[in-house]
Amino acid sequence: xxxxxxxxxxxxxxxxxxxxxxxxxxxxxxxxxxxxxxxxxxxxxxxxxxxxxxxxxxxxxxxxxxxxxxxxxxxxxxxxxxxxxxxxxxxxxxxxxxxxxxxxxxxxxxxxxxx
Amino acid sequence: xxxxxxxxxxxxxxxxxxxxxxxxxxxxxxxxxxxxxxxxxxxxxxxxxxxxxxxxxxxxxxxxxxxxxxxxxxxxxxxxxxxxxxxxxxxxxxxxxxxxxxxxxxxxxx
Numbered sequence: 001x002x003x004x005x006x007x008x009x010x011x012x013x014x015x016x017x018x019x020x021x022x023x024x025x026x027x028x029x030x031x032x033x034x035x036x037x038x039x040x041x042x043x044x045x046x047x048x049x050x051x052x053x054x055x056x057x058x059x060x061x062x063x064x065x066x067x068x069x070x071x072x073x074x075x076x077x078x079x080x081x082x083x084x085x086x087x088x089x090x091x092x093x094x095x096x097x098x099x100x101x102x103x104x105x106x107x108x109x110x111x112x113x114x115x
Numbered sequence: 116x117x118x119x120x121x122x123x124x125x126x127x128x129x130x131x132x133x134x135x136x137x138x139x140x141x142x143x144x145x146x147x148x149x150x151x152x153x154x155x156x157x158x159x160x161x162x163x164x165x166x167x168x169x170x171x172x173x174x175x176x177x178x179x180x181x182x183x184x185x186x187x188x189x190x191x192x193x194x195x196x197x198x199x200x201x202x203x204x205x206x207x208x209x210x211x212x213x214x215x216x217x218x219x220x221x222x223x224x225x
Contacts, residue, residue: 033212042218043202043204043215045212045213045214048212056210056212090158090159100211101147102206103149103164104213107158108156108158109157
């Protein structure tokens with residue numbers, strides 16, 4: 001069974017640019033969550049999508065947005081990049097049962113560097 | 116505000132030297148406590164879910180326990196391949212979105 005796939009794995013952008021990250025969940029998983037991981041803040045929840053609807057949202061500015069497609073694949077977008085957006089962005093998928101047990105399956109992440 | 120604190124931040128052990136990692140939490144209405152393992156350059160890997168005080172879960176050299184205020188991840192006779200960052204997370208009340216601690220970086224020397 002294929003795991004969670006995130007693309008691209010690494011990218012470098014400059015301040016003011018925007019970026020789109022992609023996530024393909026495990027087949028059959030309808031819930032996709034996004035997290036930002038930095039050394040200073042640890043893992044911070046961005047948002048969660050379920051069946052193309054945003055179900056939960058963390059405390060991030062509106063520059064951070066996302067969407068989910070009918071095949072459960074998800075994208076997140078960060079506009080007007082700031083230096084502080086440099087981080088590892090992790091996508092996690094979960095089965096309907098796993099949503100309640102906390103069993104998240106994470107991808108390997110997209111490492112974003114903003115110069 | 117829900118708080119999850121892990122200690123120590125870093126731990127160095129010799130192979131075979133057993134130890135414990137701590138995760139303390141101050142939340143209202145614990146729904147579940149989770150342990151994950153994260154290797155460098157990779158995403159976290161789910162290990163355990165604990166729901167109520169007194170519960171224990173085991174997997175190979177790892178054993179997770181839960182009290183009303185904290186959880187311990189006991190590592191028995193660790194091997195170098197156990198080196199990783201161990202993350203603790205909790206869900207509370209009606210939310211299933213986990214709040215993560217900062218993690219404990221474990222290095223096991225051969």
